Amino acid sequence: MRKVIGIGETILDIIFKNEQPTVAVPGGSTFNGIISLGRMEVPVTMITETGNDRVGKTIKQFMEENGVNSDYVCMYEDGRTAISLAFLNERNDADYTFYKDYPNARLDVVWPKVEKDDIVMMGSYFVLNPVLREKVTDFLDYATKQEALIYYDINFRSSHASEAIKLRSTILENFEYASIVRGSTEDFLNMFKISDAEKAYHQEVKYHCRQMLCTDAEGDICLFSPSVTKKYQVNKIETVSTIGAGDNFNAGIVFGLLKENIRREDVVSITEEQWDCIVAHGMAFASEVCQSLNNSISKEFAKNYGRN
Numbered sequence: 001m002r003k004v005i006g007i008g009e010t011i012l013d014i015i016f017k018n019e020q021p022t023v024a025v026p027g028g029s030t031f032n033g034i035i036s037l038g039r040m041e042v043p044v045t046m047i048t049e050t051g052n053d054r055v056g057k058t059i060k061q062f063m064e065e066n067g068v069n070s071d072y073v074c075m076y077e078d079g080r081t082a083i084s085l086a087f088l089n090e091r092n093d094a095d096y097t098f099y100k101d102y103p104n105a106r107l108d109v110v111w112p113k114v115e116k117d118d119i120v121m122m123g124s125y126f127v128l129n130p131v132l133r134e135k136v137t138d139f140l141d142y143a144t145k146q147e148a149l150i151y152y153d154i155n156f157r158s159s160h161a162s163e164a165i166k167l168r169s170t171i172l173e174n175f176e177y178a179s180i181v182r183g184s185t186e187d188f189l190n191m192f193k194i195s196d197a198e199k200a201y202h203q204e205v206k207y208h209c210r211q212m213l214c215t216d217a218e219g220d221i222c223l224f225s226p227s228v229t230k231k232y233q234v235n236k237i238e239t240v241s242t243i244g245a246g247d248n249f250n251a252g253i254v255f256g257l258l259k260e261n262i263r264r265e266d267v268v269s270i271t272e273e274q275w276d277c278i279v280a281h282g283m284a285f286a287s288e289v290c291q292s293l294n295n296s297i298s299k300e301f302a303k304n305y306g307r308n
Helices: 029-039 054-065 133-145 158-177 185-192 197-205 245-259 264-269 272-290 299-307
Strands: 004-007 011-017 020-027 044-051 073-076 080-088 094-101 119-123 149-153 180-184 212-215 221-224 229-232
Touching: 004 029, 004 133, 011 054, 020 029, 020 054, 029 044, 029 054, 029 119, 029 149, 029 245, 029 272, 029 299, 044 054, 054 073, 054 080, 119 133, 119 245, 133 149, 133 158, 149 158, 149 245, 158 185, 158 197, 180 185, 180 245, 185 197, 185 212, 197 212, 197 221, 212 245, 221 272, 229 272, 245 272
Parallel strands: 004 044, 004 119, 011 080, 044 073, 119 149, 149 180, 180 212
Antiparallel strands: 011 020, 044 080, 080 094, 212 221, 221 229
């Protein structure tokens, strides 16, 4: 059975509403999607790091309770598990403040076994960070050699926009590794000063990766591939929190790739009908997460969705 392997940061999100702390939930860009896939009973593994402290142990237990293989979590002794304060505004979008205390030696783990057509999920600053880059590329080289399908969610926040020029070659290298690139209009603006999805695809992405999905908050989802170019309208919903919306869109896309039995060599020839099904899963997962303060789909949603 095909596996999904995530690589990315793990953090504890403390969510504030009206300036008051409301809930604390484990999070992280790739982590949130991996938890959702675990709840959908997909075989999942997470490569990440936490402190060997109370918060880190709680996060690792949370992974295990949600069907995630935690054998590849680096629990460091020097430093503490990262924490973020997420302040929701009137539109339920979050403004973040991060508290990080990492050791000098990081991500000291042996890589999990990757097999042909397994799916690797990666994203955010974690896979661009110069401190971690050598280890990240070592894993991506291994996954590529094993012929895994690599899904890259850019997730390039405005807090790193000043580093865009310095990180450009690393970003493009990630595009080269990727089978599918997913970004938001905000990501492309922060990276390339381009907010138009079509321009971003044709000017920056397609020469490296020919499959791209672009989201735009409540706007249309744009798909670009050799076989299909299409826009999907997003249904309007009442949101409780948009934290994790993009992460779970990714989880839904990966779930759809598995459901449609899309393998690495099939990606360039996915039909319009298949893309319609795949994107529908992405929108369903994202919509579910926006209606709660959770960072991942609920176990109830997963149980009912799995029957359909």
